[in-house]
Amino acid sequence: MTEITELDPEDRKLITLARATRARNAVPEGAAVRDETGRTYVAGTVALDSLRLSALATAVAMAVASGARSLEAAAVVSEAAAVPDADRAAVRDLGGPDTPVLLAGPDGVPSAVVTAG
Template sequence: MSGPGEIGPEDTKIVTLARSARARTGAAEGAAVRDTDGRTYAAATVALPSLALTALQAAVAAAVSSGAPGLEAAAVVTGAGVVDEASLAAVRDLAPAAPVLRADSSGAVQQIHTPESLT
């Protein structure tokens, strides 16, 4: 996992979408992914009696159900100090090399998970 550093405008966009999803629903987390065609998908934590998904799992599910061929990047906005393993696994299932950005509620990127950082 690498430190925050500078991110480009496309990554800034998915962080903004993740923040918006979280704020709109009041959920614990918001997430967004960008597919290999440049389309974006945003989601918030799903906590129903019959279904529980992290925000990142929900965003990946939205991308997959829309026919996304792969992912370029993902972002999650959370108050947690880490991106949970289930969320990272959902991204890795579709895109083993995609970076996963973890941002705080202000949108400041705190960590960037890459495949190299997970070994």
């Protein structure tokens, strides 16, 4: 896990989108991913009786369903201290092992960046 000192404006946008989704939908996590064309996909945690998906897994699924072929970056806004392995695996499946995954707290302050790999 790497500490974040400076953030690219496009990566900051991912955190802003994820944070807004988390707040608007009153869910534990918000996530956003950016595909190879620069399109973004945003999602919150899915918690139904018959279906449970993290926000990041949902955002990756939305990207795939919309025709994305790769990911440039991903971001999660959560109270969690780390990005779960299953979420990193979903990003890796579409973006590859070097895809950065940003983690930010509910206040939107980035705390770490890891790779999907």
